[in-house]
Amino acid sequence: MMARRSWARNQRRGLSTIIGAVFMILIVASALNVALWTMREQDRVTESILEKTNTNLNRLNEDLNISDVRVSNGKMNLTLSNAGGAASYLKSLYLVNETSNQQYRYDIDITVDGRESVSNVGQSSPAITLKDNTDYSIKVVSQSGVTTTTNISPVSSVGLSMSLIVIPPTVVPGQNVTLLFAVANNSTDSFIPASITPTLSKSCSPSCQFTDYVTPQSSYLKNGNTVFFKWVFKADGADGVVMTFNASLSNAKQGNFVIEKGLLQTIKSSEASEIFVGSTLLAKPEVFIIAPGPFGEAGNNLDKAYWAIAIANPIDIKMNISSITINLFSSNTDSSHKPLTSSTCGITGVTPNTGWSCPHDGTMRWSSPVSPIMIDPYETYTFLAKVKPGSINSVEPALLISVTAFTNLGQFAKQGYATNMFATAAPIAQVYLTDTNVATTAVTDSHVLGNIKMNSGQPRRINVTIADFETSNDAASRILAGGLLIINVPKNFTNITIPDQTSTGFSSVTVLPTFADGTTQIRAKFSENIGDPVGGGVEGKVFYFDVTAPTVAISRTYVMHTFLDGFANTSPQFEVDAFGTFGILVCTSGC
Amino acid sequence: MLVAAVGIMGSGLVAWSNSSFSIAQQKIANSTDSKINMIRENFVLEDVWFYSQGPTDYANVTIRNTGNVAIKISHIYVNNTQVWNTGQMINATEAETIRATFNWEPNNLQSIWVKTTRDSQVKQIWKS
Incomplete structure (x- = not known):
């Protein structure tokens, strides 16, 4: 009995320990719970910090820029771009009139996606009235606080x-x-x-x-x-x-x-009658040709034709000419067909009177490397020589001409012109400038000219000679009446007056209306045969007209194209197509 | 007897600990919420416009709440001098303009310092 009582007492003593342990467990559990809850709270704080950090990073992903501001229909038309990756929600627009120092604030609600832009801000909702002559400043603010600003300044x-x-x-x-x-x-x-x-x-x-x-x-x-x-x-x-x-x-x-x-500036080189030589040729001399047509008859070993190259100096420094050549090319390659024969050309220099030669068949040359011809600025020099025709075995309808000038500024050539030759008796037809209206004088060497001078704005009489230098009395070697002398008067030459020359062989003269390029053409018909003086010999006719030169500030050379359009009295009739391109130097004064 | 004493003492101790933990928890919760709200507060000085009406100088301070909680502006200081303390609620994502009265001279730099009731602060320099 005693043992059972002692056992029971021991059992109660263990119970209190258990009860105490339970309470301790409860208290520890509560403390642990509080600790865990506190950690969760700390976690909430951390999450908030992360959230704010993300928000701030998102702000960095907005990159707003006002890319354009205009006034359209009296209202603002603003274009705003977002170069960032995150969308931007535009919330406020501030407009400051810098002239009156007034500020206006507008609530806006516009979304701009990342890497996108939005236009027409200010045209409606809200419509913002702007003057296009007033200074403004503009600021746009996004919901996240990102700001962009710009200014408007009128052109005034x-x-x-x-x-x-x-x-x-x-x-x-x-x-x-x-x-x-x-x-x-x-x-x-x-x-x-x-x-x-x-x-x-x-x-x-x-x-x-x-x-x-x-x-x-x-x-x-x-x-x-x-x-x-x-x-x-x-x-x-x-x-x-x-x-x-x-x-x-x-x-x-x-x-x-x-x-x-x-x-x-009219020209620094030269001006052709139908082609205006412009600034592209400022440093390049222009080369022009005077050639007979026909180049007489084959085999005539007596009469000579005039050949010339007129060279215009287009720049304001002196130009030295050391050599020129005139080459004739025929498509007839027969060895007996020689329009110009070296051994019999009989070349005679007129200007200059020395230095000329026919170095080989088909070539005329002037050369003076030691004493070159010097051409003053803007002036023209005519290299003139006369030479006998060669020998051809058939009619030469188009004999190609190539001229070349060798200067201290380089060499310059011109092609694209032609003359012709008849196989039997035919005239040596020429057209050229002269300084007299006396026909018998005009056919002598010193009166065969390739260039003349005029004073700026002043009138002058210009004489043009048509001549046949074939001296035989053969009826075939005549230029038939009815042919035309055609003169293209350069642009800006005015007051063209043509005295009556019916008595000197020009029955009909026409001055055509000025062409679109400013040139004027004179067409004079000769009413008599040319080249048929009694007993043979040279015959020429001088046509003249009066003209006023253009007004120039510095000396200029104009070019006048002149040619014949007629027939020779050959059988059959053969074309007369002599031509001359003449330089007319217009000086400011003193010419 | 001992069991009863342990029971009484244990119950008391548990009750005390629960009460104590609850009070601490409440304090921590309040503190945490306050800190979180403060962290979540975010605002910018969108614009400051200096102007005069008659003899009095003013500045319109426009504050945009860029956070996701409402904020209450408690004070505005200019050059460390309080110029406004009326209090102004601003809801999240919205902006409000507060008119402050103080003397300013043109083309001077003005330090604008704005505080909320949770003690968030923004301080910026603006040219008058």
């Missing part, structure tokens, strides 16, 4: 970089001029809200005329960009006129303009 308040290019800077009168007007907006943070309109004022001293062909339109000019405006117009006026161009913009800032000058 910003100095723009301007340049004007005249193409070409030296213009041939009557030719087109192109003006390129470049306007650059070097500002990186300011927009010009309205399109800019170029303006151009043109003036000349002394006067000239402009005919507009192309005028530029208005254009927007974004910051950092350059816009080009182009004008094309024809400029016409006297030689030496200075053109002044003043380009700017409508409502431009005071003093914001550019001035450029151009020069009207």
